[in-house]
Amino acid sequence: KQEVTQIPAALSVPEGENLVLNCSFTDSAIYNLQWFRQDPGKGLTSLLLIQSSQREQTSGRLNASLDKSSGRSTLYIAASQPGDSATYLCAVPWGGYNKLIFGAGTRLAVHP
Amino acid sequence: AAGVIQSPRHLIKEKRETATLKCYPIPRHDTVYWYQQGPGQDPQFLISFYEKMQSDKGSIPDRFSAQQFSDYHSELNMSSLELGDSALYFCASSSSESEQYFGPGTRLTVT
Numbered sequence: 584k585q586e587v588t589q590i591p592a593a594l595s596v597p598e599g600e601n602l603v604l605n606c607s608f609t610d611s612a613i614y615n616l617q618w619f620r621q622d623p624g625k626g627l628t629s630l631l632l633i634q635s636s637q638r639e640q641t642s643g644r645l646n647a648s649l650d651k652s653s654g655r656s657t658l659y660i661a662a663s664q665p666g667d668s669a670t671y672l673c674a675v676p677w678g679g680y681n682k683l684i685f686g687a688g689t690r691l692a693v694h695p
Numbered sequence: 696a697a698g699v700i701q702s703p704r705h706l707i708k709e710k711r712e713t714a715t716l717k718c719y720p721i722p723r724h725d726t727v728y729w730y731q732q733g734p735g736q737d738p739q740f741l742i743s744f745y746e747k748m749q750s751d752k753g754s755i756p757d758r759f760s761a762q763q764f765s766d767y768h769s770e771l772n773m774s775s776l777e778l779g780d781s782a783l784y785f786c787a788s789s790s791s792e793s794e795q796y797f798g799p800g801t802r803l804t805v806t
Contacts, residue, residue, distance in 0.1 A: 617794065626799040627738070627785065672737060676795075680750040682728060683787075683795060685737040 585610045585677040589686035596693055602660040604689045606673035611651045617683070618647050618658050619672045627672070631658070663693045697721055699798035701786050707804045708776050716771040716801045720788030726750070727769045728795060729761060732783040744769060776805045 586609045596602060606616070618630045633640045633649040633656065640647050646659040656673055670690045674683040700719040708714050720727050726745045730738040740753035744763040755761075758776075763769040773780060781804050787795040 615794070619797075624783075624802070626783075627797040629794065629796070632794045674738075678751060680726065680743050680745055681789070681795075682740040682743055682751055682753065683730070683738070684740075687737050 585675060585684045587673060587675060587684050587686040589671075589673060589689050591689060592687065593690040594692070596663060596691075598663060598665060598693055598695050600663050600693075602663050602691070604658040604660070604671050604691075606656040606658070606686055608654045608656075608675050608684075610677065611654050613651065613675045613677070614681075615676060616647075616649055616656050617674050618645075618656075619674065621670045621672060621688070623670075630671075660691075663691075665693050665695055667691060668693050699786055699788050699796055701784075701798035701801050703801060704799065705802050705804075707806065709806055710776055710778065712776050712805075714773045714776060714803060716773075716784050716786075716803070718769045718771070718786030718788075718798060720767055720769070720786070721790075721796055724767075724788035724790045724796075726789050726791075727763055727767070728787040728789075729769070729771050730785040730787065732785065732800075733779075734782070738783075738785060741771070773803075778805050781805045 590605045619627045631647040644661040670688040672688045674685045728743045729741040732738040741755040743751045747763045761771045783800045787797045789795045
């Protein structure tokens with residue numbers, strides 16, 4: 584069974600800090616990992632997809648890394664801004680038809 | 696680019712009523728997924744379809760059923776609604792083991 588854990592559960596930081604969000608998974612036989620952003624009561628915005636053959640993926644101030652052998656992924660947010668405040672979820676596909684298994688998320692608050 | 700479309704965006708029903716949620720996947724995507732996200736929870740997989748056939752099933756109550764039609768749109772039918780069914784329901788689509796693209800969700804409130 585695949586289990587996904589995210590640490591920390593919540594994070595409150597001043598604007599401008601560089602942040603690290605962690606995601607771990609128990610079954611390393613994954614072929615990709617997705618990071619999502621979710622604003623309160625809203626939909627899921629896909630931020631980054633890392634294929635199992637990749638080590639890193641970058642988009643603007645976001646950088647995600649994947650270490651399959653250790654079952655870990657890290658989302659790095661550079662120079663955080665209040666607009667980054669949201670819940671960040673990681674998810675891995677699992678099972679024959681690749682349903683996504685989500686972590687519980689990291690709730691981020693960036694204050695001015 | 697076309698995205699996943701869900702309708703309605705908001706739905707209010709009373710207990711014991713029936714609700715139907717619709718999903719229109721991205722054209723040429725062969726797989727559709729349904730997820731349920733309760734308040735303060737992470738999304739939980741309900742059911743999926745590959746080429747119009749049910750491919751996988753999660754913790755979906757027997758009161759719920761779903762199907763995918765010849766035009767690839769999918770419908771999630773929920774009967775005998777309970778207060779605990781109040782949630783965000785997401786549909787996602789993908790093409791052959793690639794990234795899943797999510798719709799904006801339907802917020803169902805059961806009163």
